[in-house]
Amino acid sequence: MSSAIVLAEAMRAATERLDAAGVASPRYDAEVLAACALDAERSAIRTWTAMGARVDQAAADDFDELVQRRCRREPLQHITGRAPFAGVELAVGPGVFIPRPESELLVQLAVDFVRGVSNASTPVRVVDLCAGSGAIGLAILTQVTQGGGVVHLQSVELDDDAVLWLRRNAEALATPEQMQVRHEDATAAMPEVTAEIDVVVCNPPYIPLGAEIRDPEVARYDPARALWGGRDGLDVVRGITAVAERLLRPGGLLLIEHADVQGESIPAHLAAQRHGDLGVWTEIRDLRDLNDRPRCTYALRSPMGER
Ligand SMILES: C[S@@+](CC[C@H](N)C(=O)[O-])C[C@H]1O[C@@H](n2cnc3c(N)ncnc32)[C@H](O)[C@@H]1O
Structure with a gap:
């Protein structure tokens, strides 16, 4: 120099x-x-x-x-083109949601669960609904693989622009055997699959209509489809819980990230999801992030005998 x-x-x-x-x-x-x-x-x-x-x-x-x-106030990650997240580095830019540190909670919970159920011969099947850049699913895949486990990941994204970033990150960070990108609506995803998936993770758009977004980086640069979740913020959540009910095997794990005001409404919604007289979900609980804010709902798919 x-x-x-x-x-x-x-x-x-x-x-x-x-x-x-x-x-x-x-x-x-x-x-x-x-x-x-x-x-x-x-x-x-x-x-x-x-x-x-x-x-x-x-x-x-x-x-x-x-x-x-x-x-x-252009986001730092748009300027550098990179977003570090939970041990992976995603390519990001206009048209895709920038992964947030809060979502690392979902990754940690999913990785712990996968390690508990994995065996060397069968891949653990993980579905990431509303995948955006692919951050959550790819971080789970990477961490489990580094620990010697085997995962098969399917990442579902509806938006035409976001799915381009998702494909790019999938090509950079996973093999075609490890990961499949699905360009479809998460609220009707994977119609051919019933009771086969071990883990469904989802960070959906969950901001209630009319809420104020203060950070210019979010208001101006995150895509609207990544943010807004209808009147109470739960429009997409209601759709994906019905899909997760079909996708998950008995005992399979559902993790949904949410706004800090939804730590009661999402568990209540899951508790109300019934199959006849029987609850669809067990062990429903809500978990807090590192800032001690309600951030993620956890539930297990009820065994078939309880349906
Ligand atoms: C909050 S962002 C989360 C992205 C990524 N999971 C993450 O944590 O960085 C929500 C994502 O859901 C996508 N999305 C919104 N509605 C959807 C739908 N019905 N089906 C599939 N994806 C959807 C948006 O395009 C956006 O990429």
Whole structure:
């Protein structure tokens, strides 16, 4: 690098601009953007900053342009084109929902369940409804595979733009034997399958109509279809619980991510799902995320004898 700009000064100025623009984690974002501009790891940016390194004018200009975009509240992940999530890195951009750290709870619960039921000879069958970039299903697949397990994943997405990102991530992170992408409506998905699936995970659109979305990154860049769930936010949830009832084998696991105001309504909806006199689901419970907010409903498909 020819000498021109002291990196530490560029970092300090960028952090201040991002902070003034309302970015929640300005120093982190500045480091990620510098890494992107300099084609380096974030850890290298930290080291070079501490060492008093300099960058040439062209690299400083590239960094400045990325900082400007972020100051206009374009999502960091759209600028870099990458979204790290639960041990995988997804390609993301316009047209697809950016995976959120809160969803790592579903991944952890699913991986724990899969490890408990897997054996070397038969793949554990996992379905990711409303898959978006594929984040949740691909993270489960990757973590289980790294632990020596075998998963067969089917990821279902309706949106024409989102499914392009899903296919791209499937090709990069899984083999065709491990994963199938299905471009269809999750509320009527996989009509040919009954009582065969071990785990259904779903992070559906769940924001109630009329709710205020404060973050510009979400309001301007996440696709509307990924966010809005009808009057009470549960339109898609009602559809996917009926599908999960058909897909899951007895004892199979259903995990649904939800808004923090839905920690009672979704368990109540599942408890009301009946087959004659018998409940469709057992062990229904709601779980909290790392911020101690209600985030995920857990239920097991009742054994056939209880139907
Ligand atoms: C909140 S995003 C979650 C995406 C991904 N699972 C994640 O956690 O990053 C909801 C996704 O559901 C998709 N979607 C909405 N309605 C759907 C439907 N009826 N069938 C299939 N996908 C749907 C949206 O296009 C969007 O990709």
